[in-house]
Amino acid sequence: MDARQSQVQLLLRDDPVVDETADTAPVARVGAEGFAPAFATAPPVAGPSRLMRSLRSAGRHLLTLAIAMVAVATALVAWQYYVLAPWTRDGAVRVQVANVAPQVSGQIVDVKVSDNQFVHAGDVLYVIDPFDFEVSQRAAKAQMDERAADLEVKQAESQRRQNLSPIATTPEEQQVFAGNAAQAKAAFDAAGQQFAQAEVNLKRTKVLSPVDGYVTNLLLRVGDYAQTGVTNISVIDSNSFWIDGYFEETKMAKICVGDRAEAKLMGYSAPITGHVETITRGISVSNAEAGTQGLPNVNPIYTWVRLAQRVPVRVAIDHVPPGVPLVSGLTATVSIVSSQPDRPAGLAGIPADILGRLSEVFYGPQPPRPGCIAATSGPAPAERVPVPADSPSDAAKQLEPGLAPGLTVSPGK
Known part of the structure; x- marks a missing residue:
């Protein structure tokens, strides 16, 4: 009996401790009197069904597809706004x-x-x-x-x-x-x-x-x-406000006189609506200035880097939202909305714009749209100063020398 107890104590000292969890099947208990009865077995846990696993997989795929579509739509809108549509953040409110x-x-x-x-x-x-x-x-x-x-x-x-x-x-x-x-x-x-x-x-x-x-x-x-x-x-003329947008020359082909325009002032979310009134016909050229000894002053440039010049476009104001003050000198973001009748509105017109831009890259600039009055249009008829039809003043009339008014015969005749 003493030998049996010593053997049990030796086993208790050498065996590792087993944690009791829900997933553990056999549990060994040793008492002071000997080994416990047979090991207890936990009930089996039912796993997810095949249908649930399929639904979870389909949901993950749909979520990935939705995120991809949102990313593509965002990229198209950004391409349309920043690359294709004529717009500039270099605008200002002007006044006489x-x-x-x-x-x-x-x-x-x-x-x-x-x-x-x-x-x-x-x-x-x-x-x-x-x-x-x-x-x-x-x-x-x-x-x-x-x-x-x-x-x-x-x-x-x-x-x-x-x-x-x-x-x-x-x-x-x-x-x-x-x-x-x-x-x-x-x-x-x-x-x-x-x-x-x-x-x-x-x-x-x-x-x-x-x-x-x-x-x-x-x-x-x-x-x-x-x-x-x-x-x-x-005195600031309150009836003479307009907006100047300074557009890059690479976007001038898409700007025509009469196009609808929107301008947002810095600090105000409501846009000011208007239309393109005129396009400036000339800007200063630094190479045209005479240098030393009257020679041309040509600035050096990098062949592979060319900065686009900016051309002022005058936008006449049609409507000012309530609460938006017109102050000369305020910064404006000007966007030109094409008035082309055959162009779809919204996102539907983006693919056509992208194809048009790609065709310009491979085949050169496209001709202006019909009815476009761009900066290359002919000169406006010059105003002629009206010539007065009145006859010369009476002071210009000459009297015959030697005769007073009312006399027809010179003295001595």
Whole structure:
């Protein structure tokens, strides 16, 4: 019995410990009294069926196919947007600015506007001291009245001499009085013109806005001296905004006058819609500048690297979304939407564009689409300055020397 117990202890010391898990079939238990009964067997676990394995495999394949299709569609859209469609991030909002300069000189006594204020055409911007011009206007009026009285006297004297008989007067005397009347008439006309000029100068002391728009960068103050012809205030014409898109020359073949265009300003998601109005016909060429000794200044380039020039395209604005302000100088991303009627819209037109681009690579540039007015169109008819049909002024009429008005026979004949 002692030998049996010692053998059991030796077995317990040499056997490894077996973990009890759900998947372990045999479990050995040894007690102090001897070996346990026979090993216990766990119930078998049922594996996944063949149908479930097929569904899982098909789902993985469908997911892979869907991801591939999304990637292809994304690549096509990116190709269409970045390679085929004419677009540029180099765009800017432009506007016409009226640089207002006074037509008379003087000290500014009143400024009627403030910076960034909206004004209408004809509104007073500032006022120049009118005192000197009022004095000039009154003096011109008095001189004109004096010339009018002198003219009346000279004309009456000339008329009396014309009515006298040849015994009471001579042709020479008639001619002298007629000449005096003519000189008085000329002096009266000159005084009238001086009075009109004085009135105009007085009105010009009120400087008016020439357009509807916004006063910008106002630095004018009361007490400043305004000089004739020197700009001192600027007004942005609110009706003259447009967008310039600077497109690479490689995309100019797909841009035509009249094409619909969209522009997105940096910081605003809503697009501004418009259409291509004009295409610039010339840009500066650095090689055209003369260098030392008047020789051509040709810049060296790398043969295998050529940078595309950018051509300004003017886009007229048709609609501005609410909440999008037009500020001259803002950066815009300009996209040209082709108005070609036979081109499918959306993704349906991408394969045709890709085939067209590949044909251009292998067979050269394609001819412009029908009805396209591109930059190579003929020159617009030049405007002719209208020639006035009026006859020359009366001052250009020549009188026969030696004869006064109303005389047909020279003295002594």
